[in-house]
Amino acid sequence: MPKVTKKTLNCRGRLVDLTQPAVMGILNITPDSFFADSRVSLNNTVATAERMLQDGATFLDIGGYSTRPGAAEVSPSEEADRVLPIIEAILAAFPTALISIDTFRASVARQAVALGAVLVNDIAGGTLDPAMFGTVAELGVPYILMHTRGTPQTMQSMATYTNVTTEIIDELAIRLTELRSLGHKDIILDPGFGFAKTPTQNFELLHYLDDFKVFDEPILVGLSRKTTIWKTLKIKAEDALNGTTVLNTVALLKGASILRVHDVREAVEAVKLTQRLTFF
Structure with missing residues (x-):
């Protein structure tokens, strides 16, 4: 019997239905995110969050560590100091907002959930903090298990695959089995577009999503304004909204349950438009 993709998430007692794909808005609490317009501060964050919620975001993803290739190291305490006041x-x-904490550190995840975050988005898939899997299993919040290799500083030197799709599936399967063995149930998988992948590999991965x-x-796709788009089109990240929408549409048609986006x-x-196709 074919597997049926899980369509609900239990966000600390609130059931989120993914029958219709959800959108996650990005709030980067960093000075060096690759897309400048996504950087927010305590002064403007509430207005930015309000706009995203009004535009239809199901989740707000808050991160304090830039994960662009070659990003500078940030200490756990500095990361926490950036994100906790924002949460x-x-x-x-907005007391009913569903906050996702974008961190690969168990200590930051724990503090964020204590303040009210309902989801942990780990770009390292548990590879950079051995305490992460045990922590999210204990906290019982949904967890985004993303594929990458190395660190933000080294990942682009590790984009070597014989078959990018099958190798990522195999590597995610190992991590998923480990996390499930701890009793964790609400897991979202992210193939990790742009993380230890070249633009060509990203397109191949999307083709076989x-x-x-x-x-x-559920599968989360994060392609928003990434290098794959603007380098292919020979434009800047600031001009990559149209390209982002094109690739997001492809991802939706191939089964994505969550889009992580700046816009x-x-x-x-x-x-809404791709969902109309399900009527036929």
């Missing part, structure tokens, strides 16, 4: 400010203004249906977990309204429109 408090957003939840004070429906191969990830071998898993019974929420356009992604929500892509979801």
Whole structure:
């Protein structure tokens, strides 16, 4: 019998239905994110969050460590100091907002969940902090298991594959088995576009995205304004919205359950339009 992709997430007692794909808005609390317009501060974060929620974001993903290739190291305490006040400010203004903490550090994840975050987005898939899997299993919050190799500083030197899709599936399967063995149930898989992958590998991975249906977990796709788009089109990240929407649409047609984006309204429109195809 074919596997059926899980369509709900239990976010600390609130059931999120993924029958219609969800959109996750990106809030980078960093001075060096690759897309400058996504960087926010405590002064403007509530307004940015409000706009994303009004535009239809299901989740707000808050990160304090830039993971662009070659990004500078940030200490755990500095990362926590960046993101925790933002989580408090957003939840004070919008108590029902679903906050995702974008971190590969178990200590930051624990502090964020204590403040009200309901989801952990780990770009390292547990490879950079051995305490992460045990922590999220204990906390019982949904966890995004992303594929990468190395660190943000070294990952682009590790983009060597014989078959990028099958190798990523195999590597995710190992991590997924380990996490499930701890009793964790709500897991989202992210192939990790742009992380230890070249633009050509990213396009190949997107082409074969429906191969990830071998898993019974929702798939998150994060292609928003990435190098793969703007280098291919020979433009800047600031001009890559149209390209982002094109690739998001492809991802939706191939089974993505969550789009992680800088531009929420356009992604929500892509979801609504592609969902119309299911009527036939």
